[in-house]
């Protein structure tokens with residue numbers, strides 16, 4: 001059960017990649033608990049339009065912004081639009097991610113730049129340019145510390161994110177807390193892009209002590225807690241939510 005509160009009343013939240021999957025679940029959770037919410041999307045307009053309708057139904061003031069986060073100027077443009085429509089953001093969820101599925105030995109400079117700039121640099125730029133942030137959350141994955149076939153470049157970007165979280169937590173304290181959520185396997189569009197998605201999902205479910213896959217709602221529940229004042233003494237941490245999957249040898 002997820003008790004709904006008004007703990008984000010009056011807050012403005014920005015969630016990159018909040019148009020679907022885990023990002024949308026987090027956006028809806030924050031909206032239902034009182035936040036005005038800006039979500040970004042990149043290629044899939046119909047999903048963004050659906051997300052806007054659901055967020056409005058949740059009673060939130062909403063803005064959906066199309067952005068390619070690998071573009072160096074995207075963070076400034078996103079923030080300008082959020083400020084002009086909803087006000088200065090105090091909550092930020094760095095959720096959008098991209099990458100190529102290839103062995104690291106086949107990764108080119110272009111793949112490197114595309115992935116690291118979108119996943120890691122955009123987080124840093126957004127935090128640098130939003131001086132009233134109180135709580136930041138970044139989405140990472142077990143691939144930052146574990147080896148998964150074809151996941152090398154995304155794994156490197158996730159390691160960068162986790163390290164940035166620790167440094168930013170210290171640099172921004174006590175004004176702003178910075179944490180990360182490392183999720184297990186969640187059935188979303190990006191997961192479905194893996195050629196072996198069905199096997200991956202079935203294997204993850206069977207190897208999870210909790211008996212099922214992690215759902216976006218599970219991640220949203222943890223995100224709500226970490227972003228809220230209830231977690232006021234938690235900063236610089238990577239919190240794993242995987243039903244115990246990564247505990248098994």
Ligand SMILES: NC(=O)c1ccc[n+]([C@@H]2O[C@H](COP(=O)([O-])OP(=O)(O)OC[C@H]3O[C@@H](n4cnc5c(N)ncnc54)[C@H](OP(=O)(O)O)[C@@H]3O)[C@@H](O)[C@H]2O)c1
Nearest residue numbers: 017021022041042043044069096097139141185186188190
């Ligand atoms: N799914 C999992 O099993 C899992 C596990 C651990 C961690 N995570 C992390 O959780 C986060 C969300 O993942 P998800 O599975 O929910 O993804 P998803 O459903 O595929 O959604 C990805 C979102 O990011 C946007 N996006 C993609 N590439 C972008 C780019 N280059 N520039 C700007 N926006 C871009 C997408 O917009 P469009 O669709 O409009 O292009 C979409 O809104 C990611 O950081 C992911 O690494 C996921």
